[in-house]
Amino acid sequence: MAENTAKKPPLLQVVDLHTSFTTDKGEVQAVNGVSFTLEEGKTLGIVGESGSGKSVTAYSIMQILEQNGHITQGQILFQGNDITHYSSKQMQDFRGKKCSIIFQDPMTSLNPVYTVGNQIMEAVLVHHEKSKAEARDIAINMLKLVGINDAERRFKQHPHELSGGMRQRVMIAMALASEPWILIADEPTTALDVTIQAQILELMQELQQKLNMAIIIVTHDLGVIAQMADEIVVMYGGRICERGTADEIFYHPAHEYTKGLLRSIPSVDNMKEKLVPIAGTPINLLNMPKGCAFCARCDNAMKICLEEVPPELPLPDGHYASCWMNVVNHNYVEEPADE
Amino acid sequence: MNNTVQNTEKNLVEVRDLQEYFPIRTGLFKKTMLKAVDGVNFSIKPGETLGLVGESGCGKTTVGRTLLRLYKPTGGQIFFDGNEVTDKNMQNYRKEMQMVFQDPYSSLDPRMTVEDIIGEPLDVHKLYKSKGERRDKILELMGLVGLNAEHATRYVHEFSGGQRQRIGIARALAVNPRFIVCDEPVSALDVSIQAQVINMFEELQEKLGVAYLFIAHDLLVVHHISDRIAVMYLGRIVETADADELNESPIHPYTLSLLSAVPIPDPNTARAQKRIILEGDVPSPLNMPSGCAFRTRCRYATEQCAKECPPLTDRGNGHLVACWCK
Numbered sequence: 041m042a043e044n045t046a047k048k049p050p051l052l053q054v055v056d057l058h059t060s061f062t063t064d065k066g067e068v069q070a071v072n073g074v075s076f077t078l079e080e081g082k083t084l085g086i087v088g089e090s091g092s093g094k095s096v097t098a099y100s101i102m103q104i105l106e107q108n109g110h111i112t113q114g115q116i117l118f119q120g121n122d123i124t125h126y127s128s129k130q131m132q133d134f135r136g137k138k139c140s141i142i143f144q145d146p147m148t149s150l151n152p153v154y155t156v157g158n159q160i161m162e163a164v165l166v167h168h169e170k171s172k173a174e175a176r177d178i179a180i181n182m183l184k185l186v187g188i189n190d191a192e193r194r195f196k197q198h199p200h201e202l203s204g205g206m207r208q209r210v211m212i213a214m215a216l217a218s219e220p221w222i223l224i225a226d227e228p229t230t231a232l233d234v235t236i237q238a239q240i241l242e243l244m245q246e247l248q249q250k251l252n253m254a255i256i257i258v259t260h261d262l263g264v265i266a267q268m269a270d271e272i273v274v275m276y277g278g279r280i281c282e283r284g285t286a287d288e289i290f291y292h293p294a295h296e297y298t299k300g301l302l303r304s305i306p307s308v309d310n311m312k313e314k315l316v317p318i319a320g321t322p323i324n325l326l327n328m329p330k331g332c333a334f335c336a337r338c339d340n341a342m343k344i345c346l347e348e349v350p351p352e353l354p355l356p357d358g359h360y361a362s363c364w365m366n367v368v369n370h371n372y373v374e375e376p377a378d379e
Numbered sequence: 380m381n382n383t384v385q386n387t388e389k390n391l392v393e394v395r396d397l398q399e400y401f402p403i404r405t406g407l408f409k410k411t412m413l414k415a416v417d418g419v420n421f422s423i424k425p426g427e428t429l430g431l432v433g434e435s436g437c438g439k440t441t442v443g444r445t446l447l448r449l450y451k452p453t454g455g456q457i458f459f460d461g462n463e464v465t466d467k468n469m470q471n472y473r474k475e476m477q478m479v480f481q482d483p484y485s486s487l488d489p490r491m492t493v494e495d496i497i498g499e500p501l502d503v504h505k506l507y508k509s510k511g512e513r514r515d516k517i518l519e520l521m522g523l524v525g526l527n528a529e530h531a532t533r534y535v536h537e538f539s540g541g542q543r544q545r546i547g548i549a550r551a552l553a554v555n556p557r558f559i560v561c562d563e564p565v566s567a568l569d570v571s572i573q574a575q576v577i578n579m580f581e582e583l584q585e586k587l588g589v590a591y592l593f594i595a596h597d598l599l600v601v602h603h604i605s606d607r608i609a610v611m612y613l614g615r616i617v618e619t620a621d622a623d624e625l626n627e628s629p630i631h632p633y634t635l636s637l638l639s640a641v642p643i644p645d646p647n648t649a650r651a652q653k654r655i656i657l658e659g660d661v662p663s664p665l666n667m668p669s670g671c672a673f674r675t676r677c678r679y680a681t682e683q684c685a686k687e688c689p690p691l692t693d694r695g696n697g698h699l700v701a702c703w704c705k
Contacts, residue, residue: 089569203660233434233596235657238640242656260570263599263642267649286646304574305644306603311623314581315603317574321539337571 049120051254052078052101052139052222057114059093059100068325070096070109072278075352076271078222083248083255085269085286087262087301089322093278094258098224101256102141103131137167140215144227146207150199156210157183157195160217167218182213185250187243205236209243216247223248224256229264241267262305266290274298277323277333280352284359294361296338332364340365390422391460391590392446392476392558398454399438399445403665413664415441417614418455420691425557426584428591430605430622432598432637434661438614439594443560446592447476459558474504477551481563483543487535493546494531497521500553520549523586524579541572548579552587560592565600577604598641602626607697610634613664613672616691620698630700633673671703679704 059071071093078084088094099105101116103123115122123134143149151159160179164170170178176195183191186209199207208228215223225244229237241264248255257268265272265286272289274281274297281295293299303316320337329335335345342364350362399416416438423429433439445452448469457464464472477500480486487496497517500506507513518528524545535543544564551559561580565573581604583589595601601608602622609619610633618631629635636655643649657676662668670687674680683703691699 089571205660233661234598234640234642235434235636236660237642238654239656241642242654261642262570262644263649266644266646267642267652290644290646301571302644304571306577306599307644308648311603315574315578317578318571319575321541322569322571 049117050077051080051119053117055115055117057097057100057116058112059096059105059109060112061109063108065326070278070325071100074280076273076283078254078256080254081252082270083257083268085265085272086256086258086275087260087265087272088275089260091322091325092275094275095226098141098226098256098258101224102135102139136163136218136220138220139222139224140220141224141226142211142215142228144230146204146211146231149211150207152199155196155198160214163214163217178217182217186213204232205239208232208240220253222254222256226258277328278325279333280362282361288357288359294355294359294366295363296340296365297334389424391425393422393458394446395420396455397442397445397452399441399450400453411665414614414667415664416445419616421609421616421619423590423592426588426590428593428605430601430608431592431594431611432596432601432608433611434596436661436664437611439611440562443562443592443594447478447560474554475556476558477554477556478560478562479547479551479564482567483540483547486547487543489535492532492534496546497549497553500550504554506554520553523552524549540568541575544568544576556589558590562594566595566597580604598638610637613661613667615672615701617673617701618699624696624698630694631702632677632679
């Protein structure tokens with residue numbers, strides 16, 4: 041961890057991020073002390089169920105939170121500069137040029153009254169000093185890059201004339217038109233069918249290699265994460281349960297929530313067996329327990345889990361987990377319990 | 380039509396050449412038929428689960444709804460327990476065939492208590508003699524799906540998605556059906572809750588011996604819960620087989636690409652996975668390609684595929700495939 045900071049600062053570093061929303065029922069702490077690092081050209085996956093704070097984390101980076109939401113604590117460092125103190129002018133420059141986002145629903149995130157070409161051109165014209173003709177060429181090239189046949193004709197069409205998969209491609213083209221360093225994909229394929237999902241994920245990986253950009257992919261689908269991510273952050277109740285490389289998270293999970301999640305999904309290995317569900321219901325952010333957010337649903341919850349929030353603990357191979365079980369294991373076992 | 384009745388005896392539900400067309404206005408005076416379901420055949424044995432998979436718009440939900448006559452079928456026959464279900468006798472079969480809907484938020488009346496929701500089918504079919512018996516039945520059903528007795532007087536908004544789906548299932552079970560159409564019953568639920576509901580479906584089947592038509596787009600979930608799986612593309616079934624057989628040795632090119640596109644939650648497998656990426660999008664059902672509907676995206680398509688629609692043929696072991704390939 042320390043050797044990284046000595047060299048060039050990482051592309052994006054989120055440090056102890058807290059984001060909360062003011063609602064009628066009180067202050068909702070949607071993101072509660074989230075830290076992670078994203079390196080150039082890598083893919084970071086953020087997994088969690090609804091209400092885990094995964095999308096809010098993404099929106100906090102872009103600072104596109106709803107009006108009642110605000111970052112209350114923490115830093116977001118882009119190449120070493122804290123963007124939480126940026127003015128709205130500076131943020132405008134950051135959005136699109138440094139970091140772009142694609143949303144879950146391509147049906148509602150495109151403007152229905154403009155042609156798709158117009159919308160992609162806008163992204164170019166806002167961020168670069170280009171003439172309209174140049175922007176048009178870039179837009180058509182982007183449409184070709186994302187694999188849309190007959191790009192010139194599509195350029196002049198409105199979103200309603202395109203299918204869901206095509207619209208998501210247009211969203212990606214728009215996000216990439218200003219050549220960002222980071223692409224944030226918030227559930228990019230949840231609204232799409234599996235065969236179209238495969239097309240889009242493949243496309244994102246291809247473009248990543250071509251343009252050497254970093255991707256943050258936010259999803260609840262562990263299958264998508266396994267395919268895309270180099271590093272994974274698992275979130276529950278606004279906090280990070282654990283983070284590490286994809287192999288570490290999938291093959292040596294160190295948080296009870298991740299373990300439960302992996303047991304509860306149908307996979308090729310457990311087709312003939314009963315699934316092992318996680319008991320209980322997802323957490324209510326208005327009613328957070330004093331200790332670990334997951335303790336009410338955890339089979340191995342101990343006294344301390346109810347009382348104190350577990351600290352983030354380093355494990356071998358760049359793996360961090362916030363679970364008291366690891367503290368117990370570390371104190372009494374030489375090596376972590378898994379193989 | 381009685382020539383195949385000996386076959387229907389073993390089957391609880393049998394569907395023959397089911398068609399469901401919706402008229403769509405395409406001009407001022409012009410109407411085009413949208414063939415949502417176009418000649419679907421399948422059968423389900425007592426206590427069996429048939430999984431129905433396919434992409435959005437392929438007609439899988441329409442099959443489920445037409446089966447229960449929520450839509451009037453344009454053509455074809457539906458048999459239950461060997462007898463043909465018609466408009467006239469459908470009311471008797473409502474008790475035998477029930478449905479669980481996808482969206483647990485909109486399929487339950489927000490102004491009714493849980494007790495009333497589960498009790499309504501009992502009222503309609505007059506399945507109790509006294510108020511006390513009605514209440515006992517409701518509590519028994521709630522216990523069956525894992526709801527507490529004190530939930531009976533609450534309203535739907537007080538429950539989470541998983542619990543609402545349990546209420547919907549209890550309502551379906553109230554009349555003691557032998558067959559339930561489950562239309563995407565877990566896709567609106569969080570991953571950690573999905574497993575609870577899937578397990579419950581399996582346990583209820585073991586306990587009560589109900590048969591399911593399990594409609595879903597998540598192939599791993601369908602594989603887990605189903606005995607047999609039918610794959611639909613643009614209103615037709617393209618392949619039917621035993622669940623394991625279909626996953627291990629799929630034959631139809633569409634099934635092949637569908638299975639290869641499923642993201643496997645295991646990084647090593649996912650990296651090694653060879654995906655067959657389909658070109659283009661699903662054609663509009665208003666403007667169906669001639670012959671085999673899949674030929675526009677199929678890499679093996681030949682001239683024959685454009686001329687004739689391939690029939691479902693048996694490739695051994697009840698593995699039915701609709702493709703001109705070998």
